[in-house]
Amino acid sequence: MRLEPRESTSVWLVLAAPILAIGAALMLSSGLVLWTGESITAAYGALLKGAFGSRFAVAETLTRATPLMLTGLAAAVAFRAKFWNIGAEGQLYCGALAATYFGTGLITLHPLLMIPLLFVVGALAGGAALALPVYLKSKLKVDEVVTTLLLNFIILLFVNYLLEGPWRDPMSMGWPQAAPIIDEGVLPRIMAKSRLHLGLIIAVISAVLIWLTMRFTVWGYEIRAVGNNATAATFAGISVNGTVLRVALISGGLAGFAGVTEVAGLKGYLTLDLSPGFGYAGIAVAMLANLHPLGVIVSAIFLAGIYVGADSMSRAVNIPNYIADVLVAASVLCVLVSLMLTQYRVKWR
Amino acid sequence: MIDLFEIFLTAGFWAATIRIACPLILGTIGELICERAGVLNLGIEGIMTVGAMSGWMWVYQGGDLWTGLVFAAFVGALFGLLHSLFTVYLGLSQHVSGIGITMLASSLSFFVFRMMLPSSTTPPKIVPFKPIHVPGLSDLPFFGEALFSHTPMTYLCFAIVPVVIYVLYRTPVGLAVRMAGESPMAIEAQGINVLTVRTGAVAAGSALMAVGGAYLTMSAFDAFYFGMINGRGWICVALVIFASWRPGKALLGALLFAGLDALQVRAQQVAGAFIPYQFFLMLPYVLSIAAMVIMARRARYPKALLVPFRRGERI
Known part of the structure; x- marks a missing residue:
């Protein structure tokens, strides 16, 4: 077996690859469903219904997708520059800590100022959590x-x-x-009778802004250049350490945002189970989107759908909800292979 | 301070150090073998989880302890093969594939555990390896408890290190593994298949990691908990860097680390009144980072680490 680089890749192939890969992951995971003795159609049907089957389900899925979009963006930006930030989980909590510190009565401002303040301090705290790894990477x-x-x-x-x-x-x-976030700092609901909050809009705007930055600015160009070939970037006069620092601050900041949306939007106060692994799931989100900031929006909703759907499926039919994590992991690996196949052709010889 | 010093004089401290070190020794040596062949294996955290679950489950279903270890090693090797399919044969990013393997291996472990034991509020238990009594030696006053009151699996962990050192440095297979990580072109020129060597090394290393995980459920404790690996795999990755890819130093590093961890638990009882326990629990992770910082300047990592090998392509 040999891999041969493709000379050109059609757009359709690039778009179809992740979808085919997710289909493959669903098929592979259906072996587990058969083992549980439930029917595959009933199980996946229950999953789909739980994720998108009603207005309430959609709202729950989008609520869950909010932090995933932000941690997914955090991973996507960092991985683009080949800065392997696997610490989004910790940076999320740093953002949540900052929002709790400033948002529980230390300062009281009008909501129009209070909410941006929480996001700014959350992003700073998330970025600060990467200061040590960046320093150690660049210096030592x-x-x-x-x-x-x-x-x-x-x-x-x-x-x-x-x-x-x-x-x-x-x-x-x-x-x-911790103490609850004061009313001025709580993110307003954007859909009646649901938990969906302003965080979703902020996450989507962040994705668009990151996309514009990566696509159309010098910063974005430098980030992509450092990721593709750090040596060549150095020769072109790009400061690799400077770019990595910038990437780390953006990445940590986005993960910090996720902490703010969860504390000030969803829960209202900081707890230890604020994030059931959103930081790690963000890596999966970024990989499914092939590190594309706009793709992150779609893949975060998809992943949130799997998690929310699996919870309701495990209540409807007798399948442990750990199947969600298996599905996500299988999707990541399948998408990884399928994206490689968009650039290489397999020659059986 | 006097209290802290007295800890070193208790046999229990040394016995605990050895117990804590075992899974770290196997994990670190396993990761070291993979990296020596040029493949970073970030699947370690998940592979240790799946090893802990499958070995335990084998015994819980009525299997024998030793065949349980073999089964854990086999399952670990399977995930190793999957990782090498992605990274060695397809040349995918070793970072991303490794994280994917960790996600897959741990979620499958949890799923299988829940399927086979649907509703267990108290974790079911097995009869783990029992300490063996070495005639004469186990009755020695201090050393008997510290060194000769361990399970056979504990001695196995320590015995594996010289075997790995011998194979890695004194046999043609070991030479091929080390060259696959330093200069794959060179062994390709010798007519040895780089891909096969790397795959074999990753499978063998992953099997060791899985046995390291199984030590926790089959020798140190007697039950499987969901968060039981708790970053030990990542600590092993740090220890490999600390050991600058040398198995002997890896053993020392794991023991040093385990000693500090055992000290931390005992220091909690002494100083726990003034310092919250969470700060003691942070110590292993802080120490791992410190260990990497200390050794970073002298680290001589395998040249071809992270570089996929494609026949006929120049690197």
Whole structure:
């Protein structure tokens, strides 16, 4: 077997590849469904219905998609520059910590100022969480994969400490949760009788802005150049360390945004289960979108649909909802292969 | 400070160090074999999870402990083969494929566990490996408890290291593995298939990682919990860098790390009143980062690490 580079790739192939790959992932995962003894059509039907079958389901899916879009963008921007930021989970919590610090009574402003303030401090905190990995990478060549990963555990333990110690809300009946965000800072609902909040609009706007930046600005060009070939970029006079720092701040900032939307939009207060792995799922979102910022919008909604749908499926038919994670992982791997096949042709010889 | 010093004089501390080190030794050596062949394996966290689950489940279903270990190694090797299919044969990004493998292996472990044991509020238990009594040695005053009161699997973990050192540095197979990670063109010129060598190394390394995970459910504890690997795989990746890709140093690094972890648990009892316990729990992760920083300047990583090999293409 040999792989031969394709000379040209049609647009249709690039668009069809992820869809075919997700079809393949669904087929592979249906083996697990057969094992549970349920019928495949009933199971996937229940999943689809739970994700998009009603107004309530769609609202829930979009609510879940909001942080996934932001962490997906965080991964997409970083991976474009081959900066392997696997720490979106920790950066999300940093954003949530900052929003909690400033949003629970420290300052009171008009909502028009208060909400932007929370996002700014959240993004700064998320970016700051990457300061150490970026410094270690640029100065000492310490691999950022491991440092960002390990920081997730450190940050989560720090949040745990704050919530069980100094930040625990005395009104929380002993639960480890922080004081609620003041009314001025709470993101308004954008759909009646649902939990869907302003965060979704902010996430979509972020995606469009990131796309414009990556596509049409010098910064975006430099980021792509560093990702494609750092040596060539250096020769072209692009500062690799500067670009990586910029990428890290944007990436961490976006993950910080996700923390703000969850604290100020969905929950209203900081808890330890604020994020059921949104940071890690963001990597899957970015990969499914082939690191394209606008594709992230679609793939985040798709992934959110799988998670929300699997929850309601596991209630309807007797299948553990861990199948959602299997589906997501299988999709990531299948999409990875299919995107490679858009650039290479397999020769069986 | 006196209290802290006394900890070193207790046999329990040394016994705990050895127990904590075992999964790290196997994980680190496994990752080291993969990276020596030129393939970063970020699937380690998931492969350790799947090893912990499958070995445990084998015994829970009535299997024997030793065949359970073989089964865990087999399942780990399967995920290793999947990783090498993506990274070695298809040349995909080793970072992304590894993360994908971790996601797949852990979610499959959880799914299978839930399917086979649908509603268990208290985690079911198995009879794990029992400490063996070495006549004479186990009765020694201090060393008996510290060194000779362990399970056979513990000794196996330590015995694997010299075997790996011998194979890696003293046999043609080891030479091929190391060259696949340094200069794949050179062994291709010798008529050895780079892809086969890399695949074999990744499968073998993944099998070791899985056994490392199984140590937790079959020797250290007796049950499987969902968050039980808890970043140990990532710590192993850091330890490989700390060891600058040398198996002997990897063993020392894992022991040093385990010693500090055992110390941390005991220091909590001494200083827990003034310092919240979360800061003690952070220590392993902080230490891993510190270890990489210390060794980063001297790290001599395999030249062809992360570089896919395609026959006939120049690198």
